[in-house]
């Protein structure tokens with residue numbers, strides 16, 4: 001058995017099939033491409049929703065490129081009035097720095113031309129009000145937890 005060394009990565013460990021330096025390089029390129037593609041899709045989705053771009057989706061908020069988090073029901077209603085869609089709710093458990101609580105997550109699902117199905121969501125915040133908003137009138141029977 002004969003080990004090889006890589007001309008491009010002379011300091012990488014000798015190997016049988018694949019140079020660890022080359023493998024790392026390929027991985028880094030793939031990661032960068034994936035991040036760029038996600039940022040591009042995110043910008044396209046946010047533009048179609050009439051929202052300013054903010055680079056990468058905010059993972060801590062549960063966002064992906066096609067799942068967009070809004071600040072509250074008033075903000076979500078603005079998007080709903082702009083693009084329409086189907087409104088649903090579900091009960092979710094949220095985790096903060098020192099507690100967990102139940103919340104009502106409101107989601108607007110909409111098919112955007114040239115993008116496909118996108119979800120825009122927020123939690124119901126009792127103190128923000130807005131039960132008379134078109135968004136809320138689309139879900140008159142929803143159980144709203146005062147988070």
Ligand SMILES: [Zn+2]
Nearest residue numbers: 006009019022
């Ligand atoms: Zn190499």
